[in-house]
Amino acid sequence: MKADSYDIEERFVFSDGAKRSIFTILVIGVVLFVIGIIMLATGGDSSEGGHALAFAGGEGSGSEHGHGHHYTWTDRLKVNFWINNVYFLGLSIVGVFFFAVQYAAHAGWSAGIKRIPEAFGSFLPVALVLMIGVFLWGNHTIFHWTDASLYDKESPNYDEIIAGKQAYLNLPFYLIRMLVFIGGWIAFYYTLRKQSLLEDIEGGTKRFWKMKTIATLFIIFFAVSSSVSAWDWVMSIDTHWFSTMFGWYVFASWHVAGLAAISLTLVLLKEAGYLKFLNESHFHDINKMVFGFSVFWTYIWFGQFLLIYYANIPEETIYFVERLESDFYSKFIFFNLFINFFFPFLAFMTRDSKRKATIIKIVCIAVLIGHWFDFYLMITPGTLKEHGGFGFLEIGLAMIYLAGFAYVVANALSKAPLIAKNHPMIQESLHHHY
């Protein structure tokens, strides 16, 4: 990919062709989604969880659903909404985080591409609505701790451990945290976006320094909120279980997926004839980060696994027993490790592969799919137990979310100039070469 003569004033035009592509993804997604629902609702596909309809729980010590529980296709639907919510919210916030890190680190090479991660943040308000909506709709399915009888000493369902966590895990406080975190991210995002657009008009370094301060404050806020939100949105599904590394784990997964999404967007934009100044060095830099952070994800994943495996304490191992001992989930664990570690590690190891459009596209798409499965593995076994499935419903809903995410991001991208021409370090980025 060679740099070409570029137009500093260029704007992204959300063309009919791009809209048609997104619409195609949406239509295929909807069709698969509807087929998936019909198959589950009629119980036609027994291999994919249809048998769940007849299930009455209460198996073994590991099950938190000690009382009888019927799993229906609506449960699976709610769980899938939650997986996609957390995943796409992550892609969105990592765009803002990446952007903030570039300011805090005074990075010059990325000045020319900063509008792309910036556009990712525009999905945050949609994500907030979806998070609250799906939570209010599906909390009893997704989060075991929302069952009021667990806290009632008279009830046979009384659970001492969960009752002990009531001060933290209760609906009002949970919703307040969700609002404060995502609301805070949105507030930081719009402040940064406003400064960034003002910089285009005013020029000078005033806005840069202001943004550096805001970005640094955001990173501090995000450090705490990303970790706590990981406990809330993902770890509290397995209510009895906890891991001190979980915040990092979710963050690592979000981060590498977000970087892959940024890299993929850059390649697609470059191939569509935008951002002509981009050369191999830019792609090398962003894909070095994809490579590095997929190793970081593996480090966190394995760090969490090894400690639990080695200590062998039943309260802790249950998380991996549910996944590795299961006929259904165990193959996903190995698939997860392969596509998120071995594949990007070997494919992105050489210098040249980080610079070639075809390889970048393959690896980034693989990483994006892989981390969707990572969230699938975090969320499904704790909610649907042995009755999770993977079929048209999952693929369809993920495609619907992807189309929505792509539409919102592309729309935001077309609203501002594609190159931040008054960024103080823009020349360093335009002539980036090594």
Added chain:
Amino acid sequence: MDKNKHFLVGIFGDQDDLLHGVGDIRKKGVKIHEVFTPYPVHGLEHALGYQRSWTPKAAFMFGFLGTCLALIMQIGMMVIDWPMNIGGKPYLSIPDFVPVTFEFTVLLASYGMTLTFLFVRGYLPHSVPRIFDIRATDDKLVVAIDLANNASLSEEQIRSILKDLHAEEVYRRDFTDEDNKSSFIKYVVDLFTNGVTRSSRIAHHR
């Protein structure tokens, strides 16, 4: 056969003169032996037409070797030779072997690549580097041209090419056979009998 080495040394004072000069010298068919600079000059490797180094491939091979050796070592010790029951785990518990395997991979990859580089470039303890001009460590950029590699051009022609490209100084430098010879055994013998150190041998060239 003349075993002595004859070089023309061009001294440049300006980085841009050097970068353009190196390209022009090569265009005129003169083969450059080596360029010595006090600091890394960006783009010089492209101007000199250097191929990309193959040391990363060596690093990968050494890393892979490290992975295999570490696994063989641990499986040999912990599974075959002296199986131990640790926390009720199976003898062959791969997750337990991962940290050591990782460390050994990194160790062999880094040491392997460094030693490969030093060995290929001849930067071993006994090696005697040719010092063309000591000012290459200070403020001058030094271009060395091996006359034996440029038999088609006369010394005068190369001299004038260098002068035309703003070389501040051009002179001839001869290294005798004795200077070029470097033997590890001789180095060790010297070290123990005469206490001849590397630095004193370098000083000999000045």
